[in-house]
């Protein structure tokens with residue numbers, strides 16, 4: 001009986017080395033438009049594919065609505081350097097900026113439009129960072145499964161709905 005159970009366990013337990021995991025991620029990235037494994041994702045083994053897929057869907061949707069803005073990845077998985085309980089530690093969050101000349105306000109409006117069209121409003125959380133370089137700043141998106149919106153200004157996190165967040169962004173920094 002015990003041997004049978006051990007045998008069944010060995011047969012069905014999902015054994016995979018970290019090397020295989022990394023190889024799988026590289027293959028998945030190779031098939032993905034707009035992104036590559038060589039960007040600043042951090043430890044690729046710890047990056048969760050579902051999250052990368054969300055970014056891909058957003059990038060694709062933005063392109064569809066004529067906002068074909070490359071997303072420049074700052075980081076995804078990290079071991080430290082973010083707030084405690086950060087989703088970066090789980091490989092579920094990405095910091096990036098859009099490579100475009102449009103204002104941050106305009107970027108946020110269309111980013112939210114894309115997220116909404118994808119039906120991901122209540123699944124993704126979005127942070128806006130107008131002080132990040134290069135100007136006019138960038139975004140944090142995480143796949144935490146619930147909705148939260150914030151903007152970080154002068155070291156302070158301000159939370160609220162998208163309109164509230166837009167109101168915090170610089171006057172004149174709008175479409």
Ligand SMILES: [Zn+2]
Pocket residue numbers: 082088093094095140141
């Ligand atoms: Zn972040």
